[in-house]
Every structure is written in structure tokens, then in C-alpha cells.
Amino acid sequence: MGEIGFDKLVLIIVVALLLFGAKRLPEVGASLGKGIREFERSLSDTQDELSAAPDSQEHPSRVLDASAAAPPPSEANGPKRLSE
Numbered sequence: 434m435g436e437i438g439f440d441k442l443v444l445i446i447v448v449a450l451l452l453f454g455a456k457r458l459p460e461v462g463a464s465l466g467k468g469i470r471e472f473e474r475s476l477s478d479t480q481d482e483l484s485a486a487p488d489s490q491e492h493p494s495r496v497l498d499a500s501a502a503a504p505p506p507s508e509a510n511g512p513k514r515l516s517e
Contacts, residue, residue, distance in 0.1 A: 437445075453461050 449458060
């Protein structure tokens with residue numbers, strides 16, 4: 434694909450100015466920057482939580498609550514049929 438040279442950068446800026454206009458372009462840049470910062474913050478928070486979890490405990494999503502487990506199907510009834 435290659436590197437982005439000066440001519441390609443100028444073309445990108447001209448297209449952005451045509452699409453958004455000179456007044457709206459700073460607002461778009463600011464909101465894009467806020468979104469990127471929020472994404473990076475949430476990513477680092479998630480990594481911190483995962484690294485802070487003790488290795489001796491199981492991951493909470495892997496622990497199955499006994500009350501949430503479905504009872505085993507009765508073998509006496511057999512499989513249900515659509516015609517019943």
C-alpha cells in the first residue's frame with residue numbers, strides 16, 4: 434500500500450474540507466479525539482482489571498452457579514417430538 438506522502442496527505446485534507454466544511458472540521462476532530470481517548474482508557478482499565486485478578490481464582494465467567502444450572506433432562510420421557 435505504501436507510505437502516506439505529502440501529496441496524499443493534502444488530498445485527504447482537501448476531501449475532508451469538502452465533506453465537512455471549514456467550520457465543522459474542528460468539531461469532528463475534537464469528537465474523534467475524545468472517542469479515541471475514551472477507547473484507550475477503557476482498554477487500559479480492562480487490562481488492569483485482568484492483571485489485578487489473582488491467578489488462583491477461576492475467572493468469574495467460568496464459574497457456574499448451581500442455581501442457574503438447568504436440571505438434567507429426564508431420560509424416562511425421551512426426546513420430545515414436534516407432533517406431540
